[in-house]
Amino acid sequence: MSNINGKVYAMNAITPMKPWKTWIVRAFFFVLGHIKPLQKDLVDLSFIQFARWVVVKRNSFPYLKKGQMQEDLKYDYLLFFSNFNGTWNQYIDAFSAVLSNGLNLIWRWSEKFPGSVPVTIFKEYIARVQFDTDYYYTAYPHATANDVKSAHIVQSSVDSLSLAAAQYTPEQFAAAYLRFVIQVQCHLGETGEAPIAG
Amino acid sequence: MPNENGSVYGLTILSPIIDDEKVTPSHDLQIRDYLAHLSAREDSPFAQTQGTHLARLVVMDDVIYVGAPSCEEHLKSKYLIFEANLDGDLDTYLSNLATSIPHHLDEVWKHCVGYPGAANRQAFVDYMKACQLDTTFYFAAVNDKTVTQTLRALQTQSAVADFIASHQGVDSATLQREFIHFAAHLKALPTPKPGSMGPHRSIQTGGHNE
Numbered sequence: 001m002s003n004i005n006g007k008v009y010a011m012n013a014i015t016p017m018k019p020w021k022t023w024i025v026r027a028f029f030f031v032l033g034h035i036k037p038l039q040k041d042l043v044d045l046s047f048i049q050f051a052r053w054v055v056v057k058r059n060s061f062p063y064l065k066k067g068q069m070q071e072d073l074k075y076d077y078l079l080f081f082s083n084f085n086g087t088w089n090q091y092i093d094a095f096s097a098v099l100s101n102g103l104n105l106i107w108r109w110s111e112k113f114p115g116s117v118p119v120t121i122f123k124e125y126i127a128r129v130q131f132d133t134d135y136y137y138t139a140y141p142h143a144t145a146n147d148v149k150s151a152h153i154v155q156s157s158v159d160s161l162s163l164a165a166a167q168y169t170p171e172q173f174a175a176a177y178l179r180f181v182i183q184v185q186c187h188l189g190e191t192g193e194a195p196i197a198g
Numbered sequence: 199m200p201n202e203n204g205s206v207y208g209l210t211i212l213s214p215i216i217d218d219e220k221v222t223p224s225h226d227l228q229i230r231d232y233l234a235h236l237s238a239r240e241d242s243p244f245a246q247t248q249g250t251h252l253a254r255l256v257v258m259d260d261v262i263y264v265g266a267p268s269c270e271e272h273l274k275s276k277y278l279i280f281e282a283n284l285d286g287d288l289d290t291y292l293s294n295l296a297t298s299i300p301h302h303l304d305e306v307w308k309h310c311v312g313y314p315g316a317a318n319r320q321a322f323v324d325y326m327k328a329c330q331l332d333t334t335f336y337f338a339a340v341n342d343k344t345v346t347q348t349l350r351a352l353q354t355q356s357a358v359a360d361f362i363a364s365h366q367g368v369d370s371a372t373l374q375r376e377f378i379h380f381a382a383h384l385k386a387l388p389t390p391k392p393g394s395m396g397p398h399r400s401i402q403t404g405g406h407n408e
Contacts (some may be wrong), residue, residue, distance in 0.1 A: 005238050010254045012279070014262055016271075020230045029335035033200065042337055050252060051337045052208050061212065061277070062329040064312035067213050069274040077261060079331075081210070081281050083252050108330035110269035128261050135255040137244040139392035140326040143352055145339040152343055154358050162381035170370035176372060181362055189358040 003133045006141025007108050008049060009091065010133040013126060016075035016108035022055050025078065029053060041099050046087040049145045053106065055077040078110055093122050099101040108141040150187035157183050200333045204341025205250065207291070209282040213310040215257070215331045225309035225372040226257050226276045232305050240394035243299040249285035250392070251345055255306065256281070278310055285344045292323045349390045357384055 003010050017025065032038050042048065058073035086090050095103060096119040103116040114121045140148065161180045165173060201208050223231070225358045229280045233255055236243070246251040252263050256279040295303060300316035307313040312328075314321035340348070363374055363382050 112264040151355040155351035173374040174370035
């Protein structure tokens with residue numbers, strides 16, 4: 001079992017849904033996918049590197065014959081995979097506090113979902129439907145989502161300055177360098193070991 | 199296309215695991231044992247396959263019963279979940295997997311129903327796609343950068359912080375000369391190996407209170 005690699009936590013969850021309800025979830029995700037401003041809270045949370053929801057119809061589990069028994073299920077299932085930074089408690093707390101309306105729209109169609117507020121009952125539900133990761137790999141274990149976003153801003157600024165640097169007089173370069181430092185100063189946080197949560 | 203977000207592809211595969219009572223330990227336990235001994239750092243198989251941002255392998259034993267009044271039901275197969283966030287085109291990625299880490303793929307997926315082996319690349323790609331599930335909604339915080347670009351950017355970020363700290367109060371001409379040298383040096387540096395820049399952490403379980 002290995003839910004953590006460096007600064008990233010892999011969460012897996014699966015919840016049952018009555019088949020007629022999955023169309024509502026699909027419709028919600030369709031709207032969310034096509035109207036970007038609705039994703040603002042998800043983006044602003046800024047500690048999720050990648051996340052996905054997968055609706056599996058009760059008759060859509062991969063069936064390869066060759067001795068495999070075909071599934072015979074009453075429910076459709078909603079799979080959720082998230083790659084987030086920070087601890088499990090921080091993640092669920094933030095989800096509950098910031099995205100409660102969105103989460104309710106996604107999971108209220110799952111059986112026995114208690115709502116994302118109050119958070120204690122919500123955590124009990126997530127703990128029940130979560131299952132552990134056996135192997136977890138990340139190409140940049142020392143970096144959070146914010147580190148990655150910041151690093152690309154720094155890279156872009158360095159590229160711009162280095163392109164023009166040789167053309168400047170020393171005085172012009174000093175002014176451009178000052179603008180560069182102001183531009184990147186908020187994006188130089190050190191990557192490395194994650195702090196231990198108490 | 200719901201599997202894609204910008205230039206990043208969200209791959210979700212569920213491969214049914216062979217259920218054979220005569221095999222001890224069972225196939226799912228053999229997968230778990232193999233994965234428990236597999237490196238997740240720069241010598242990870244996924245670090246050898248170009249374009250993997252994050253990937254996980256999970257043995258899903260069953261669906262979860264959430265309590266009455268919902269119905270209790272069970273899967274007839276256990277499934278190996280392969281979830282990956284990768285650069286670009288799926289066919290190319292799967293072909294690269296088969297070419298670069300065939301031994302690891304075979305050691306894991308040989309416990310799954312109908313697995314043809316990685317040696318036959320096209321059969322491997324077809325098998326993986328037969329087990330693929332379409333993503334309903336896919337979120338990526340950064341969706342327009344490759345793994346290589348991100349590793350280079352993180353390297354640059356760290357170097358720039360050091361450069362700025364060590365060049366405070368330097369006169370303009372020296373600053374310009376040294377920055378040009380610094381930028382050229384940075385460009386010439388090799389890209390860090392995927393999975394190589396993280397600290398070693400002894401705790402990896404990630405319990406609910408961590």
